Amino acid sequence: MLAAMSSPALRSTPQATAVPRDRGDACPGTLRLHAADDGALARVRIPGGVLTVRQAEALLDAAERLGDGDLHLTSRGNVQLRGLDGGCGAELAALLDAAGLLPSHGHERVRNIVASPLSGLDGRGVRDVRPWLTALDAALCASEAARSLSGRFLFALDDGRGDVAGLGADVTVRAAADGGAELALGAAGETLHLPAEDAARAALLAAETFLEAARASGSRVWRVDELGLDDSGLLDAVGRRLSAAGIGRERRARDTGHTGGPLPGAVGAGLSVHVPLGRLSACQWRELIHIATDELRLTPWRGVVLPTPGVSTDESLARLAAAGLVTEPDSPWLRVGACVGRPGCAKSRADVRTDAAGALGAIEPHGLPLYWSGCERRCGHPRGDRVDVVAAEGGGYRLSTAVNGHEPRTTSLDDPARIATALAAITS
Template sequence: MLAAMSSAALRSSRQAIAVPRDRGDACPGSLRLHAADDGALARIRIPGGVLTVRQAEALVDAAERLGDGDLHLTSRGNVQIRGLDGGCGGELAGLLDAAGLLPSPAHERVRNIVASPLSGLDGRGLLDVRPWLTALDAALCASERAQALSGRFLFALDDGRGDVAGLRADVTVRATADGGAQLALGTSDQAVSVSSENAAGAALVAAEAFLEAARARVWRVDELSLPHDEFREMVGDRLAAAGIAHQRHYKESVPTDGPPPGAIGDSLSVYVPLGRLSAHQWRELTHIASDELRLTPWRGVVLPTPATPAKEALDRLAATGLVTAPASPWLRVGACIGRPGCAKSRADVRSDAAETLGAIGPHGLPLYWSGCERRCGRPRGDRIDVVADPDGGYRLSTVVGGQEPRTTSLDNLSRLATALAAITT
């Protein structure tokens, strides 16, 4: 599945690459709309991907009333509403606030937290990360300094299974077998160990230390000019000042995939093709859910203890076009928004990806379709990039850590299977 895209080769842990920014962070949010070719776009942060049924119903109502009617899942378990009128910001904010989705207007773009979606549900994690999630979100919203974080800064809370620990977050907290927690910083192997009780507080301390170190207006930990070991020492000093006991540690790195589609214990998991949910699909999910939905960073949805028997629920969800079986080729296909949503796109990449789905086998590298060379939203792991070219065709390139790319051209969609074979065999 797309989770396999997270295993790209990492930078050296000794020295990060400084990427100074010459403009402010323009990342969209709930209150800062982004102008796209199909209208304005709002990105609603959903910490841990956790939504009550009432909140989910409020989102689809907002999408139908103000947007194009669909809900778009992001690779951080957030939700985007597209096709908005640029003047609807106040009404949208009111709807979100009434549903409890806007606890702090000053922090709404920095509440980027992913969490193991099956935590506490399937018995595989070392602990349930929900207390960490609640505590970290509250601490973020209470921190005046945290308002300065970029909308791209990411926290990950991993229950020990290694799923979100592989997502290259800026601050990762992972449960450890001794009952404690490991605090990792960016993609470095530098980490510290803290108690489970101090995990959320330590994550916030690390984020505030990043703000102090980010003097060149960088947005991510891996962009700092400081060597990773120096930044770890800086975080350690801030933890000590905050009274949080810690020890030096090297990061455990055994990433695993996200939840596969189907029944998982008493829960259900589905995958959303290209991350786009119609109002009908979204409402079917809310009708089947008992009390909450968990959006995953792999553009899926987990329904803990659904109110409908598993087989009936999966059949109903499959009938709407959602993926409920792990053999679906949709698990290996991703795409940018393409036309008509993006003026820079040279093709309707989503339609082309859907049209060629039959050429995708059950195994091999995943494909990511892009309308131009920017390849917005592309995953970081091994894959095949399918990029629209100016002549109306596509250019296919392998992206595999440690290997030179292999490329070929595709001028007819019906020949995709042949093109894939040419660069992968």
């Protein structure tokens, strides 16, 4: 249960509007399958994207025996299994449980944690966040209150380089240059600076404080920014909670410096590859397992990092490229994303993945990235500047720029083969 606290009422602001939900959270997991047009779907949470080789083999076994044979990466570094028989839930759970992928059945949908995938490999981060990741996942699974978190609530553990700090997590912990940690909530502009050794415990306490605030608001909300509070309201409440737990903290301005995900190629003591549209065949997954010496790290940018000390870099990259994975940092695939589209989604109006692949040659090396969506929901769309390519009713697409600080520019596209002309009209 949430600890009882006597605290001032949290403040709302005229510029912030709560976003109540009129239904329960239907986010899929491993124990709750989602019915899609191509069969049932399971979403396997993988905290920090970290998989042992044995766990990777178990996922491949599940995909081949129970699903469509492919592994689908999500924008949170998780794995989706598609094409499942709706009655395979018990068998799937047993398989994943035996591999250590279900440490707590009551928490399996709330283990949403992204972490800097190159942490500890390339010497660029302030600290290795693996101890934070291990501690937070364990604390999350031990918290009775955390079972009430939405399957959409997200934690981010950033090693100081600013990669996952820019992903819009509900609770972000970023390593600070002075050896401490900065705790941020949603899009708030300030942080709580605290000792690094308390980072994981503080992140969980922040999530529990959010749950308490959401319950007090009387609204069903899933994310921190949906509460409709001013920037300081929830942060103040978290600060009081940390003080009660004996964790010192200091209010500071938030570091807004962000970087992107790792580029393909050799990176320190590892290899990085990008997965076109996030879909890995069984053959590609086997190549990754074959090269991995101990573990695989799935990234929120639909890539994979392999810590590979002592492995021949050139030979390994050549094998991965031959399998169809992206190993070059200037590949146009790095600037193209898409939802699942037809035939997997009943709401989609088009086979967006086929159209996205067909238009790959129109991608400018330094232009805005493109995200193709089968409908206005734009499932899985990335944060940041981009061009949204949304399938329109009656056929064709609607293109719209999404650039921070600028009004969107739009145009229609009847034939995906002519996308270069359409892009020039709204981006030039």
